Every structure is written in structure tokens, then in C-alpha cells.
Amino acid sequence: MKKLSFPTVKLGNFIREVKEKVKNSGISQDDFTVYGVTNTDGITVTNNKASDDLGNYTVLRENQFAYNPYRVNVGSIGLSLPGTFGAVSPAYVVFETNGQISNEFLLYYLKSSLGINLIKWYGDRGGVRSALRFSDLKKIDFPDITLEQQNKLLTKIKKLDELLCELDKNLSDDKIEILRQSILQQAVEGKLCEQDPKDEPANVLLEKIKAEKERLVAEKKIKKQKPLPPISEEEKTFDLPKGWEWCRLGELVTSVTDGPHYSPEYHDKGIPFISGRNITLKGIDFSTAKFISPQLHEELSKRCRPETGDILYTKGGETGKAVVNDIDFEFNVWVHVAVLKPSTFVYNKYLALALNSPHCYALSQKYTHGTGNRDLGLTRMIKITVPLPPANEQQRIVQRVTKLMGQCNLLERELSISKKYASQLMESVLQEAFSVQETAKPAQVIEFHPDQTIPETELLAAARGKIREDTWEHLCKRAMEIAGEES
Known part of the structure; x- marks a missing residue:
């Protein structure tokens, strides 16, 4: 049994299950929109009905969570938007918070790699297919921090998440390879080094x-x-x-x-x-x-x-x-x-x-x-x-390309780090917050890798500092500009 790197309380202290049925709502079934949940879009409108009779469907209102107990372990959980009114299949679990924790922070937490691991741990049914019932959900370990602290961390998580998404988009493996090829092509076209008329x-x-x-x-x-x-x-x-x-x-x-x-x-x-x-x-x-x-x-x-x-x-x-x-x-x-x-x-x-x-x-x-x-x-x-x-320029070209390929290798390492950091973003932010407070770390149930954290400034530098913003739109044409920036 592994340890979490921060103190926790049980999620059950902050959530309650919603069991309101359509047939008991006093509202016509024709007035209900049917919703489903996916791991990419969260709660969305769906035309997939288990039955034409929605009587046993669960009423879903704004600021409520819904998830499929058998698919929540892959992040299939969502938070309904303001103004939502409809119903979900009786196979879903619907719950809401008591206002003492941030709904949005909880959603980020449950969809993070940390949350998924906890969901798998408490939803493990042995030899039976894994399913997270509401009684299991209540056992999940939640960070023991105030609502104000949750909101502050949520702001930071969003900012880092945005940077990581941009980094992943800009530094994808295929774009780095395109950059390498662009550098080589610029090299043989004589565009990487100035020509010396004395050569x-x-x-x-x-x-x-x-x-x-x-x-x-x-x-x-x-x-x-x-x-x-x-x-x-x-x-x-x-x-x-x-x-x-x-x-x-x-x-x-x-x-x-x-x-x-x-x-x-x-x-x-x-x-x-x-x-x-x-x-x-x-x-x-x-x-x-x-x-x-x-x-x-x-x-x-x-x-x-x-x-x-x-x-x-x-x-x-x-x-x-x-x-x-x-x-x-x-x-x-x-x-x-x-x-x-x-x-x-x-x-x-x-x-x-x-x-x-x-x-x-x-x-x-x-x-x-x-x-x-x-x-x-x-x-x-x-x-x-x-x-x-010319012979002298051959030497200069090789030296220039070697430096530029080294920059590409650095970008690849940044990409690798960003992917690891993205998967551990919630843990990393929480660990950093509690390490500042020098809080004790009670034993819990999930493996955590603190060595995968990197400073926010490094992420910003990786996203913006090594290559100009518009480089990625013109990779094949811009090895010259990249060459100038690396120095």
C-alpha cells in the first residue's frame, strides 16, 4: 500500500446522492432532455434511450455530477452546466456537493490520474467487473484543504493545463521531426550559414x-x-x-x-x-x-x-x-x-x-x-x-546543424517531461502546495511520483521561450529563424 503526499479526508463528507426519479417529479416526460456522459465531453445531450418510458430515469439539474459506475475508471464523469434540466439513465449515479468544496476542483480531481487511480482502487470488485458505486465514491480520499485553497489551486491547474496543452500541440513528435527535416533541407540549400567569398x-x-x-x-x-x-x-x-x-x-x-x-x-x-x-x-x-x-x-x-x-x-x-x-x-x-x-x-x-x-x-x-x-x-x-x-562552409554547416539538432533534442525532452507532468498535474500541484506548508503525510492508498514535478517557469519557457510563437505555422520555411534564435 503506497502513500499519498498530502493529508486527506473522505469525499463522503461533502457529497450526497441524487435519487429523484422522473416519474416522481410531477413534470411530463416530454419536457425532459436525455443526457449521457463521455470521458471526453462530460455530460452531453444524447438520443440513446434505454427505454421510451423515462419514468425510472434520474432527474439531472444544474451543478450536479453524473457518471457511469462501469466507465468512471476511464474518466467518464461530468458536471452539468448552469441551466441544465433533464434526465439520465437509471444506470448512472448522480450526486451533488454540499457547497463546502469546489465542484470544478472536484471534477478535475476525479478525472486526474490520481483520481482515476483512487476510483480503480475503491471500485475494485475482485474477480467481478470493476464498478464504482456511490458508497465506494464516498470512500475516496480528498485533499484536506479549504474551499479558498481549492479555488487557488484550480486557477493554477487551469493555467498549467493550458500551457501543457499548448506545449503538447506545438512540440508534438511529428512537428519536431518536421523541424529536423527543415533544418537539413535549409542546410543543403545554403541557407543556414553566411557564404564567405574568400572560400x-x-x-x-x-x-x-x-x-x-x-x-x-x-x-x-x-x-x-x-x-x-x-x-x-x-x-x-x-x-x-x-x-x-x-x-x-x-x-x-x-x-x-x-x-x-x-x-x-x-x-x-x-x-x-x-x-x-x-x-x-x-x-x-x-x-x-x-x-x-x-x-x-x-x-x-x-x-x-x-x-x-x-x-x-x-x-x-x-x-x-x-x-x-x-x-x-x-x-x-x-x-x-x-x-x-x-x-x-x-x-x-x-x-x-x-x-x-x-x-x-x-x-x-x-x-x-x-x-x-x-x-x-x-x-x-x-x-x-x-x-x-566550399570545404570551409561544409565545416560551418555541420557545426550549425549539430547545434540546431541539439535544440531539437532539448525540445523532445521538454515534450517528454510535459507529458509526464500532464499525467501527474493534480498530484504535483497538491504536493507542492502541501510541501510549502510542511504538512505531515499520512499513509493512504495510491502510488505517487514526486520526482515528476517541474517548475511552472520551465513550462512557460518550453511553451514560449525556445521558439517563437509563429514558428509552428511555418516549420518548413523557418529553419533560418530557428537558427538565429538558438544563440
């Missing part, structure tokens, strides 16, 4: 890369590559800054290989052997890696040997994900992973960033063939067009 232009880089490849071919370290088709004007989907160049992926790497096109023999230990599922945008996940023998690793390495600094690029399954290999131990890859060796004149982190941008990702999907066994073939992937900035 060596990218066309000079391409000449250096070409010379490097010719030297490696002469040294028999790589094979001579077939010429790639020229880039058409239709493929240049956006304008590049001065000093940038459009090029194909194959122009920027000295080799492109993949792992064996068959399933090798696996062992309990040995050299890690990964597939596309082990490649994530956050790095290489070895937790589900298989193992091959050192002998087979050496044999496979004659064709494909991942080295530190290479780019691993998924070409099977979920294609089009790139990550720089920063691992300092030996491993090998299956056919679903391509190993790209960038030219020494191309910053590997920029190239991986570009491959993960919406522009390059869309092309990776275009070049991925098949349905069940999807494959981004090596000869197709090297045709992907990549915007190439």
Missing part, C-alpha cells in the same frame, strides 16, 4: 577530387569509374549559392561497396555483423548485431571493409539513412548496407548530413526498387544529386 569554390574541389581518383586508379587502389550522366536542369530542384556546385554522389566518393549478397554462418561471438536495421540517424546500434568468424570477416573484407570515417548508407529495407562510422573496432556489413568512402576533399559529416536531407532522401526512395525486397542498388545510388558547398 575556395566547390568547382575547384571537384577538380581536386577528380585528380585524387586518377592517382588512386594509377596506384591500383581503386578501379576506374564509369562516367556519370550530366545533371539536367530539371534535376536542379533549387538554386544554390555562389561557389556551390551540383554533383552526383559517385563524384564525391572514391569507392562504393556493400556486404555479401547471402546470409553467412553466424556464431555466438566473433566479429560484429550488421544490417540496415542497425543503422540509425543517431549512430550504429550493435545491440542486435550478429557475429561472424574472424576468418570470414577477412574474406569479406577483400570486397568491403568498413573503416573509421566511412559513411554507412542503408540500401535495403528502410533505405536512404546515412551515418558516419565512428567505431574504432572491426565489424562487417550485410548486403543491405553500403560503405561509402568519401574523397579526402569532402567532409564526411557534411556528406552524411546531405544524404539524410529531404532532397537526397527523396531521390534514394526514387532509386529504391522492389516491394518486399526493397533495394537501393549501388549503380543507382551514385546518381543521387548532392549540393556541394
Whole structure:
């Protein structure tokens, strides 16, 4: 049995059941509106009648509560609005307060995670379906605070609830992902960093890369590559800054290989052997890696040997994900992973960033063939067009994107905290109120997690401070503004 973090009294001290029947009201049944209760809308008008005869229905008036004993454990309870007059099914429980507690505060309390847990505790019927009778409701533990204190806490709860709703709306997982994609797209369009006219232009880089490849071919370290088709004007989907160049992926790497096109023999230990599922945008996940023998690793390495600094690029399954290999131990890859060796004149982190941008990702999907066994073939992937900035700007772009992605990670953490806080809002506010009063904490019946509270100022900062209000309406267009705000 767990403890509540605040003193309580029994709810039965403040509530009374309403049992007035329509047939005893002296009012014609035709004058009654029939109401129901849902966990989202509370008390609402319904056309669902259990019977054409409303005689046994319970009269419902303004400022009264109604709930379904079998569904109140999912928050199906409501408070009738001023002016309400009607009836509810006899299956519902109707009750009202004696004026010593706030109706609205009680509704928030019973619909909170704390209230739901108490409802489940006192409505537990053992092996029988859970149902909260009115006699059970009276046993529920209610905060031992005055009506004035309830109203003050209610004001705070409403304010925090509004902020949390806005935060959840603005920082949803999908919007943060849209923001990430917007940042990457702005990066490859040259809109994240100012251009420096003193930088060596990218066309000079391409000449250096070409010379490097010719030297490696002469040294028999790589094979001579077939010429790639020229880039058409239709493929240049956006304008590049001065000093940038459009090029194909194959122009920027000295080799492109993949792992064996068959399933090798696996062992309990040995050299890690990964597939596309082990490649994530956050790095290489070895937790589900298989193992091959050192002998087979050496044999496979004659064709494909991942080295530190290479780019691993998924070409099977979920294609089009790139990550720089920063691992300092030996491993090998299956056919679903391509190993790209960038030219020494191309910053590997920029190239991986570009491959993960919406522009390059869309092309990776275009070049991925098949349905069940999807494959981004090596000869197709090297045709992907990549915007190439000057070498110095590649460095600046990666630094800028790294900072911005860190901001996105912070937003994700804010969202996670807000969701936890929202589910524990009532407990947190009550615990804070009583901790200020340094009140004793008598044993009760529900688990509580005080470590999930966060200051109201942090919620406000998360909702307003890190990103301007109108950002969320123009996420795809506003990575530039976000970039300026993070500093």
C-alpha cells in the first residue's frame, strides 16, 4: 500500500446522492432532455434511450455530477452546466456537493490520474467487473484543504493545463521531426550559414577530387569509374549559392561497396555483423548485431571493409539513412548496407548530413526498387544529386546543424517531461502546495511520483521561450529563424 503526499479526508463528507426519479417529479416526460456522459465531453445531450418510458430515469439539474459506475475508471464523469434540466439513465449515479468544496476542483480531481487511480482502487470488485458505486465514491480520499485553497489551486491547474496543452500541440513528435527535416533541407540549400567569398569554390574541389581518383586508379587502389550522366536542369530542384556546385554522389566518393549478397554462418561471438536495421540517424546500434568468424570477416573484407570515417548508407529495407562510422573496432556489413568512402576533399559529416536531407532522401526512395525486397542498388545510388558547398562552409554547416539538432533534442525532452507532468498535474500541484506548508503525510492508498514535478517557469519557457510563437505555422520555411534564435 503506497502513500499519498498530502493529508486527506473522505469525499463522503461533502457529497450526497441524487435519487429523484422522473416519474416522481410531477413534470411530463416530454419536457425532459436525455443526457449521457463521455470521458471526453462530460455530460452531453444524447438520443440513446434505454427505454421510451423515462419514468425510472434520474432527474439531472444544474451543478450536479453524473457518471457511469462501469466507465468512471476511464474518466467518464461530468458536471452539468448552469441551466441544465433533464434526465439520465437509471444506470448512472448522480450526486451533488454540499457547497463546502469546489465542484470544478472536484471534477478535475476525479478525472486526474490520481483520481482515476483512487476510483480503480475503491471500485475494485475482485474477480467481478470493476464498478464504482456511490458508497465506494464516498470512500475516496480528498485533499484536506479549504474551499479558498481549492479555488487557488484550480486557477493554477487551469493555467498549467493550458500551457501543457499548448506545449503538447506545438512540440508534438511529428512537428519536431518536421523541424529536423527543415533544418537539413535549409542546410543543403545554403541557407543556414553566411557564404564567405574568400572560400575556395566547390568547382575547384571537384577538380581536386577528380585528380585524387586518377592517382588512386594509377596506384591500383581503386578501379576506374564509369562516367556519370550530366545533371539536367530539371534535376536542379533549387538554386544554390555562389561557389556551390551540383554533383552526383559517385563524384564525391572514391569507392562504393556493400556486404555479401547471402546470409553467412553466424556464431555466438566473433566479429560484429550488421544490417540496415542497425543503422540509425543517431549512430550504429550493435545491440542486435550478429557475429561472424574472424576468418570470414577477412574474406569479406577483400570486397568491403568498413573503416573509421566511412559513411554507412542503408540500401535495403528502410533505405536512404546515412551515418558516419565512428567505431574504432572491426565489424562487417550485410548486403543491405553500403560503405561509402568519401574523397579526402569532402567532409564526411557534411556528406552524411546531405544524404539524410529531404532532397537526397527523396531521390534514394526514387532509386529504391522492389516491394518486399526493397533495394537501393549501388549503380543507382551514385546518381543521387548532392549540393556541394566550399570545404570551409561544409565545416560551418555541420557545426550549425549539430547545434540546431541539439535544440531539437532539448525540445523532445521538454515534450517528454510535459507529458509526464500532464499525467501527474493534480498530484504535483497538491504536493507542492502541501510541501510549502510542511504538512505531515499520512499513509493512504495510491502510488505517487514526486520526482515528476517541474517548475511552472520551465513550462512557460518550453511553451514560449525556445521558439517563437509563429514558428509552428511555418516549420518548413523557418529553419533560418530557428537558427538565429538558438544563440
